[in-house]
Amino acid sequence: MRSAVVLELIPTELPWLLCIAFVAGLVDAAVGGGGLIQLPGLFATLPQQAPSLILGTNKFSAMFGTGASAWRYARTVRFPWRPVLYATAAAFTFSFLGATAVSLLPKQAVRPLILLLLIAMLIYTLIKKDFGALHRPREIGRRELITALAMGAAIGFYDGFFGPGTGSFLIFLFIRFFGLDFLRASAAAKVVNLATNLAALSFFLPSGQVMLALGIPMAVANVAGAVAGTRMALRGGTPLIRKLFLVLVVVLIGKMGWDLLH
Template sequence: MFDLTLLAIAAFAAGLVDAVVGGGGLIQIPAIFAVYPKEVPATLIGTNKLASVFGTSVAAVKYARRVQVAWSTAAPAAVAAFAFAFLGAWTVTRVPADFVRSLLPVVLVAVAVYTFKKKDLGAIHAPLHSGAKERWLALGFGGAIGFYDGFFGPGTGSFLLFLFVRFFGFDFLSASAAAKVVNVACNISGLILFGASGHLIWQLGLTMAVCQIAGSLIGTRLALKHGSGFVRKLFLVVVSLLIVKTAWDTVRHLGW
């Protein structure tokens, strides 16, 4: 009972954070691995996807009702992310992810420093592209993020948020809304893959999904109430935590 309560709390917190800036996996994945240390990792990751897809979907719907989602960018990015998440998941079965693991903290530091220095970044919604250029960029970035999510994964939502702000000119709130659409596509793609291979604990995943939805509803409400400034601050906090976690994971994995 204690273990289930712990996972319920973790899922709620993950849903709340993920609804605002992404990065809910920082909370939920360590929790589920701690409670089930002897379970096959693929099964735990698949179960995490099952819970996450519900929380992220609810957040996407809530944002769409209150924020004008840039579908001309989000839709092609989501399609590409869905397809390339499969490719990423297949690739990781053939190629070790050690290089990505070691590079990730450096990339995250660059993202954090850039966001911190650019005080006005994401403050105003001023889309930079339209037409064919917008679609091709969305397909490219969506494919890259989808592949990364399938291949490795940590911080996918936060990377999406940054890309929509930096390269498409969205404010943080609109970027968060678009990121949820793409994140749903990534999660569904991964869920299909893990489900087809039997790597799911359905009862646990659905129980955590209920808690994820509750956290997601509160997180979305906070983001919509407090706007882009709040999302930017929480984004910097989550990215900082991601830097610490991924750096520690790299050191531990390499045996330094």
């Protein structure tokens, strides 16, 4: 039944969704936020499908793009692996808890807090002109590893429960607490983000909440976009990623502010 979705979409909606997946992969590879593009596109194109199917299909295709960019970054950019792996393990575990909390906690109660955090993050980055401009990695000791665990747990829970802006928060935290520049922070964020996507899929796939006939071609387009986005980020370096980061945070603030008012 779900395989028929793709056949029904040809020849108009499917090419449109593939374009959306490509752009989402490109943006997400550079600075995160691909879900802001791909998820609304899926909801708008497939209004008749259950939200869980849309979310599962989105996570499925995005995971491949995130994996492609994480692999490329890991091969090209050097960053401290120990705190990244600690954060990744915690994020994977706590994203399950976040997903289970969806039915227990009202999302509307979280939106104002996240909006305030985004505004604070934007102001901090704008005021500190050198924030993330230089790579000044800190010595990795017990304190840093505990910070990585706490950071991964918080972000993992948030991504499982709510989601928007996960990549931006990760980039900011890797710069703030580990002294990475924007390029390396973006690379580290991709590794952690891959773990949260895998955790979500371990719920969506077994429960049949992924339209594979649509998710597979979208995954291919997302990977193509991710490869292009990673190449662009590596060429543009920290200055480009900082600008894209600020633009994305402004967009997130605008979207969440709009959602609160409507």
